Amino acid sequence: MPEQRLRGRPRGFDATEALEAATSVFWAKGYEGASVDALCRAMNMPRASLYQLFGDKERLFLAAIDHYAKTHLEPLAQSLGSIGVLEDDLEAFFDHVVTLATSDPSTLGCLISSVLSDAAGTNPLFKAELDRRFAALEARLSDRLRQSTYRLEAPAEVMAVVLASVARGLTLRARSGKSATELRAVGRAAARAFLHPVRE
Structure with a gap:
């Protein structure tokens, strides 16, 4: 007997592919700019199926955010590591940020x-x-900073906000058209700007 499909699920439906398609639409157009019709076309499903599976546009957006965090941000966070030199790990982190923010002109x-x-x-x-x-x-x-032997300009949790703010600023400048080369130079400077080796 053929496997029975869940009600509302299009034939050949792949949840990961659908969420990746929705993620790309939201990323490219913004939340308000991503119409339900555009999302349905990208996800290859009728409006009724989208509502059946995800509830509404708001819930679909949150599902796309979760998918994005798992597939795009987790590898980025892993670049922080805990076994390398802190400056090198931070530079790798900012390099990943720039790559993520600039690799596809449509997103x-x-x-x-x-x-x-x-x-x-x-x-x-x-x-x-x-x-x-x-x-x-x-x-x-913050966890990565606490594992280092560097003297920081402020407590680790404060410096973490500073470094995260730099990363967010890089993505916003990428959104406005700043080149990857220029942004990587900023990332390299930021990786070293607030760190001071502990003198023996």
Whole structure:
């Protein structure tokens, strides 16, 4: 007997491919600019199926944010490591940020820093999601800073916010058209600007 499809699920539906397609539309057009019709075309599903599977555009956007975090931001965060020289790890981190923000001309910037932050506005659900995503990156940076022997300009949790803010600024400048070469130079400078070796 053929396997019965879930109600509302299009034939040949692949959830990962659908979310990747939705992510690209939101990333390129922004939340407001991504119409439901454009999302349906990219995801290759009728409007009724989209609503059946994801609830509404708001919930689809949050699902796309989660997909983006797992597939794009987790590899970026892993570049921080814990076994290399802190300056080198931070430079690799900023290099990954720039690559993510500039590698595809149709999806410049960052879905969270560029799109979710813009969409948050007065939407409490989006605001909470933005704060959660920002805090997660800052926690990873703070953990990495605490593992180093460098003397920092401020406590690790404060410096983590500074470094995360630089990363977000790089994605915003990428969104405005700044070149990867220029942004990598900024990232290299930021990786060393606030660190001081501990003198023996």
